[in-house]
Amino acid sequence: MSKQPYSRGFNIIELMITVALVGIVALIAIPNLTTLVENQRVRAAANDLATAVSLARSEAVRDAANMRVLARDDGGLDFDNGWCVVNTNDNCTNNSVVRLYDPPGNVTVAVQDVGGSQVEFDRQGARVANNTPRFTFRPPNCAAGQPRARQVDIRPSGRPMVTEVDC
Secondary structure, three states: OOOOOOOOOOOHHHHHHHHHHHHHHHHHHHHHHHHHHHHHHHHHHHHHHHHHHHHHHHHHHHHOOOEEEEEOOOOOOOHHHOEEEEEOOOOOOOOOOOEEEOOOOOOEEEEEOOOOOEEEEOOOOOEOOOOOOEEEEEOOOOOOOOOOEEEEEEOOOOOEEEEEEOO
16 A cells, blocks of 8 residues: 655645634734724824924024914814914915924814914913913724823923823
8 A cells, every 4th residue: 555645735624724714813903903093193193283382382492482383274273284383473384384294194183272273382482372272182983981082281381291081
């Protein structure tokens, strides 16, 4: 009786089991990956605004002139369209813009207690208006009670504070 030659490949049953296992793992991982990407976008947008506030403060101190963080739509509170750091007399379309920030991708921005469409800083880096600006960044389809949103509060000293909040 002759022996069969040794096979070094997969048979069809082993291959089908492997494909099924990979499919099951992918079905479990993809929704979690989507949530991870959305959360990262929210974090990045909130950190971009905090960076813009810090930049405006430092430019105000450096230039000994008032600076502001301004919504790019120039006239509303729509920070969903992005924002810029500019001198008090300029807008986001002038050549003297210090920095433009693109709209946060697939993230909504809720604005509270912002005077006009701006947050202004004096030559010492403190906020000019006597308000408490608050920006809340949320991912799409964020259910109430989920800690996936980020809130940027701008303190009277002008320093931004980013915290995680519920949707």
